[in-house]
Amino acid sequence: MIKSKIRKYHAAVWDEPLVMQLSQSGRRGAYPPVTESGIKSLVGDVEDLIPKVLRRIKPIDLPEMSEFEVQRHYLHLSQQTLGMMGISLFGTCTMKYNPRVNERIAYQPFVTEMHPHQDTETMQGILEILYRFDSLLRELSGLSKFVFQAGGGADAAYIQATITRAYHASRGELSQRNEIITTAQAHPCNPATAAAAGFKIITLPLEEDGYPSIEALKAVVSNKTAALMVNNPDDIGIYNPHIHEWVKIVHSAGGLCFYDHANFNGVMTRVRAADLGFDACMFMLHKTFGGSKGGGGPAVGAYGCSEKLIPFLPGPTVEKNSAGNYYLKNEGEKSVGRVREFFGNVPVVLRAYSWTRFMGIEGLRDAANISVLANNYMEKRLLAIPGVTKGLPSLKKRRLEMTRYSLGELAAKTGVTCIDIQNRMTDFGVDAYWLSHEPWFIPEPFTPEAGELWSIEDIDYWIDVLEIVCTEARTNPELVKSSPHNQVVHRQGSINLNDPTRWATTWRAYQRKYKPAK
Amino acid sequence: MANTAPESFKEMLRVAEVENIEDLFEQIPNEHKFTGTWNFEPQLSSEASIYRHLKDILRKNISAEDYLSFLGAGCWQHYVPAICDEMVTRTEFATPVWGTPSSDHGRNQVWFEFCSQLGELVGMEFVGLPLYSYGAAAGHAIRMAARINGRSKVLIPASLDPERAKVIKTYCGYKELSGYIEIVIVEMDAITGGIDLVDLNKKLDSSVTAIYFENPSYIGLLEENSQKISELAHEYGAEVIVGVDPISLGIISAPSDYGADIIVGTTQPLGVHMNAGGGVGGFIATRDDEKYAKEYPTLQVSLTETTIPGEMAFGLTLFEQSSYGSREHGKDWTGNSVYLWAVANATYMSLMGPEGFKEIGKTIIERSHYAAKKIGEIPGVSIRWPSGFFKEFVVNFAETKMKVAEINKKLLDYKIFGGKDLSIDFPDLGESALYCITEIHSQEDIDLLVTAIREVTQ
16 A cells, blocks of 8 residues: 655756766866976976886877866766665665764865874874774674774675684694685675685575574584684574574684674674674674765775784784873784775774764664664565565564565566566666675565665655556556666666677777777 | 654554564574673764764874875875865765666766776776775786786785785785785896896796786886886786876876786875875776686676667676676675775866876976975985986985984974885885875975975984
8 A cells, every 4th residue: 555645756867978078179177286487497307207118198088178067067977876865775785874974074184184104193083083983893792803994894704714814824724724604695795705815615505494504504514614704694684593503613613703794783782793602793884884885985894803813903903002092003923914005994984983973872772673673664564565575484583674575476477577676666766676695596586674764754655666666567567667767867778798899898998899980 | 763753663663563672683592682781982962062072083183284294105195176075975976885777877977987087097998996995906906817827926026015015915815725826026126226127037937927017116116117027028928917006197108008918006196085094996907808807806887878779878797707796706806895986086087187187297296306306405315216206206314324213203393294114114225215295295395394304314
């Protein structure tokens, strides 16, 4: 039953050309400072300052535009991006409000104009934020130390893979311990980073309880086991109640245990990595902790570990001395070194610290409660829509902050797929839902996550739009299959972008491939 | 949180058929639940209080706007045009993650324009979406080379940034595990500061997957033998990977002109603030050749058409080879990166245009040479390589009998951040520091620096 008054919506359409197409010969957008005559007279001709073989001769075909034209172009493109302007329940990414005050703070010179190699006496403020936020995460996880070097969740998984290497190498066991165990429902970054670090991957499939069995784990654990890397809950809201047992099994075989806390939102203040025996965990500051997402970073995967693994952490770490001053401590011999230059995306840590202080511990608990409540509220309404079914329906316990649904029945009847529905929903100002990570084990999947941000009216609106589109799928499937109709542009055409003669990641490549006469 | 309002909360409980909030967590065994007391900093629920609190902490910083900074070494202070900041703080760009190709059209177009413009600067037609950092890009590029030619030894220059070198080392792995790449350091030619060709010749053979070098190098120098190095490497079937600072490319040749196969570099100088190192970003660019394209670890956007002929669309190309598409069978891995900075980078490159890049290159190289000449005139202070650099150069203080650390401490009294101390990472260079000059440094700033160094070293 539709509860909301459906608004008229159409995306902004500026029919905006490429910036390269807007170029007009001789226009200028920026003028670098003019070199003073005192400098010029001392250094002479620029040509002579550059080795002859390295002087640029080839022209640079960049756009020539006035500053206003550049500004207007990119503003048009921002308006042609739906983002958080409508409703986005993009599952696994925990869409949150990013308090604007954080932008006000983060864009002041005491953040933007700081250099990582400054004397630490002059960066006490930055270091204090990093240190204090580390303390908050220690409390939330029970672990002993956090670092922020990882430029995202996958990069934090990579820290785990590198620490696993260094840890076993330090014990002389690395040649033997070359296997990392994960599950089919762990985020792809876990097996991918572990493989890139040189490990063999063992992926346990889901079983009827919604997670792999203890027997399946026992069957693959051995003296080759280097580590376990898992999400819990996974991204379909299922919590493995045997996780403590899992950790014990892997520990007794000599492996490390890493908790990918990408789906922390529903269990904040209830579950702590250390209490479950994990050696390390990762939090997504750009997701769970309110740092902005930027359309894919800059992000931070905060990596925390137990005392045992501290010597292996990438450097430098932020410490506080007895006088209360903060300093950067270089890594020791056992450290993995670096996964990325410097000590992290500081503005994102700043936003996360700010968000966490805004919330306080009670606020975090409220947010977790609301996230899970909202998901269960959604479930009642979603399952009332004909054609929508729940993934793993035999599991009756309430899911946490996300549930994966299937449009398989609807697709079988109408030929309309989850991608078609997703596209059509954008015609109502409702942005894409998350489908599923690889591998797909539910046909035509979709995975909404309401989190604590979206109001009950937003959630209702989202569900209403889905219901309308499902009805359209039955009554007018072509309308859905040919959607979107109210978006910036239509759906991608039939050109195969995996064909080397057809793909074009730059304008120059496009011109060469598509306009050979020119 | 809208739904904490009592009416909304009650309505959700009612529909969800939940009496007690704790019932929602029935999947979690009680013994897994934290029951202790929290030692947590108190809540600051008011925006005014948060603002005050953060400002009180951050005011303890002294920034490179408060003092004159001559620090570079992997993170550089360039001027960031106001509209770059405007774009990256636009809520449409700053807060989302993924939509559909149609609803993300504007953002995807910016990404394509980032790749296209960067491709113009470096002279390559295939460019991936940005990576975490310069070092991460170099690390991935070396692994691409190893997958391409099946070899497992990389040559890197002795002058490499120790910070970047550590990242590369991490990416090259451990010999006990698969995919390990041995790192061999090519010595520095003490006279030129560039790669020692004799040593390179000695170390190059058909087991080398790639040679990696940079223009400018960490110590600021332009590699005069770039072409020769590429040719030598190609003779042995090795890939040539060149790291580059794109802000130099208005006046310096694109690496594609001297034989680079894979170009990597930093994106931070193009309109992104230093952010205490949180502004770094990287890129990978190559020829538009399947051999390279099919080894990219990144996501890539391609220009194409919608179902309506002539209407522009952007789609992902080669998604299947990413870790999202193929988990551990993908090409390394990808994830959140620094995509928002691509918005700043695209804006910056459009603003600068061809003339802007030429002019900024010129003014930087003029200013840095002026600074080097003036600093080199100070008694006891010398410039290790007085020519052939771009924006950074090595200053040697040996004859002052002072340590760089001591000089830098004293320069703080003049409200100056001196150059990066090289004495620990490069003991052969003695008491040396890497000074960085950009377009933001006026003649007056440089003269102030010179006076300060003169006074503290007397």
